[in-house]
Amino acid sequence: MLKNMLKATAFATTLALATGSFYTHAFAETVYNRGAAAEAETVDPHKTSTTYEADIIRDLFQGLVMHDQKTNLIPGAAESWTVSDDGTVYTFKLRKGGLWSDGTPVTADDFVYSFHRLEDPATAAEYASMLYPVKGAEDFNTKKGKAEDMGVKAIDANTLEVTLKAPTPYFLEMLTHQATYPVNKASIDKLGADWIKPGKLVSNGAYTLAEWVPNDHLKMVKNPKFWDAASVKLDVVNYIPTEDRSSAMKRFEAGELDSYGDLPTEQLADLKAKFGDQVRVGPYLGTYYYAVKTDKAPWDNVELRNAISMAIDRDFLAEKVWQNSMLPGYSMVPPGIEGYTPSLAKYADMPQIDREDAAKKILEKLGYTPEHPLKMEIRYNTSENHKNTAVAIQEQLKPLGVEVTLLNTDT
Template identity: 95%
Template sequence: MLKNMLKATVLATTMALAAGTFYTPAFAETVYNRGSAAEAETVDPHKTSTVYEADIIRDLFQGLVMHDQKTNLIPGAAESWTVSDDGTVYTFKLRKDGLWSDGSPVTADDFVYSFRRLEDPATAAEYASMLYPVKGAEDVNTKKGKPEDMGVKAIDANTLEVTLKAPTPYFLEMLTHQAAYPVNKASIDKLGADWIKAGNLVSNGAYTLAEWIPNDHMKLVKNPKFWDAATVKMDVVNYIPTEDRSSAMKRFEAGELDSYGDLPTEQLADLKTKFGDQVRVGPYLGTYYYAIKTDKAPWDNVELRNAISMAIDRDFLAEKVWQNSMLPGYSMVPPGIAGYTPAMAKYAD
């Protein structure tokens, strides 16, 4: 069974205004207290494994390309790029005003180092496969090749060349993943595992890590060195882990949280009644599915598996059980992916 997800979020009205037309005196500090459903274990882009960590890492770091609010690809650390006629060589021009939070420039060598680090087996990156389209990347990760043989090259300080093993039309989309973000080599060489601690972390995104108290909060402050700092609206973002959803709702009502994105599905109707338009339901890029081991009978029979799939009423589950917080899924690829075409099984109707 496949279910494409929607995300239900409760958002304080004042915060919605703060992101748009909310007026506040110039000297006041704008603070966003963002509830998170789990504690982050790391903010290392190459060692992360959860959505909750990814949310934080996107505030701290910026990759070559990124998505706008409508999931269109837009420039990030790279201001432009070109693709060879055969679709295998990508040349990225980095921003000359791109800086790390310590004031040093973000260079093509930073991306070469970072891409190699991601594939290094010693890093044990769960998302190393995000760069497998790059020539030699999978070989490095599986101990069959050398990092220097990967298809990543710094032509000069502001020009990065990436060579793929075959044309991959969705490669730029893969680069929006946090696994493809750059990390600061000098900081890692100097501090080792402590480079991710508050006060130590050198990042190239909109925020820097000012404070991290486990199971309490993570405080991010606006990065004045960020090339696009003028458009960053919030001075401070506090990520507050609140795993118990009932507790999160109480903290939201008390004004301790400005938003929380993991609402209890069984309470969604009541929450909409209680909070009105402060409850927002929107698409979430992900798919839930059943994974079946097919090496033993009867599950090695594809006709049986198809029959089970046909017997599952996805519409009923999405509407009644999941309170319209899911979309019926008939494909591994959910809406929101570039070039997405709705895939409907013949028995969907």
């Protein structure tokens, strides 16, 4: 039973300069100007809420495990781990050379503190559920338990034991999410909310935070204390927010941006012709969806919500609006998660015309027709792609008696 209108994101369109383009001449400082489609709201791993922040946080911090360039799971802050025979106890061995950017060691206690902080209701973490498989985590987060009841324990300075409430084959994959990354307790205790400010933030990743000018740029510099600093080839990474995709293309062409992680899909064919293999479409694990407010009538009616969801032509959106840079989606969980098979909507195998007929009957039963339309508002983030998606859905629902108004909001 779906509450939302779904479209699973299968690919990400990216504009990038060819390998080696960031280098000017031998021994020069290497700078990467990375375009972003939105401004980060925070660099606190436990208060993150967007993918734009995730890119930055992954450069500043490192979790227990991480992905390589082919999304294979590899060691991160933990150099190895073992799993009990019943699949519920994970024992991580941290790197003995792992340091925070202030030179202090990264310890198992740092992860215990960080996991507790993520689940603490006072943190109000939007991604607290990433640790719900851990014993006692959900109870603590929902004020039904205590931090000390969580299945997280430091055996010694370099050994972390995590106990799950049930076997969870994809648990290690969940630990690649930025919300599970460690933070420095001493820094937070000393500075409070100011701990994330440039020049003050203590992190354990490949970079440290040097500057942050809102709506202009966020500058990170190589962290000499990072355990694998010798492998970090870029000296400086600048994240440059540019919401308007067309403007970003102009900045790329002018050499102001070295890459950009999104493209105006209506220009995709022209951009491919112009930039050739600099335009890349690659896999992206995520789901594009509209959340529905269900606290008031008529949207508290699940039958109504299902009718709206059925009526949306995902194939058209994927092929025409997103130029095949996405796949039609029928589950909140996208394909590609090892150990998990998503449950699909019951109407996933129905032809689109049959879905529309079924949706129309439901709407008519509930009293909605083109003559007496259902009022609906779609709010979309600033971008041509989001606007085009909303407009397409507006047109798809109109013949069924749904009058859609559109409202552009900030990202």
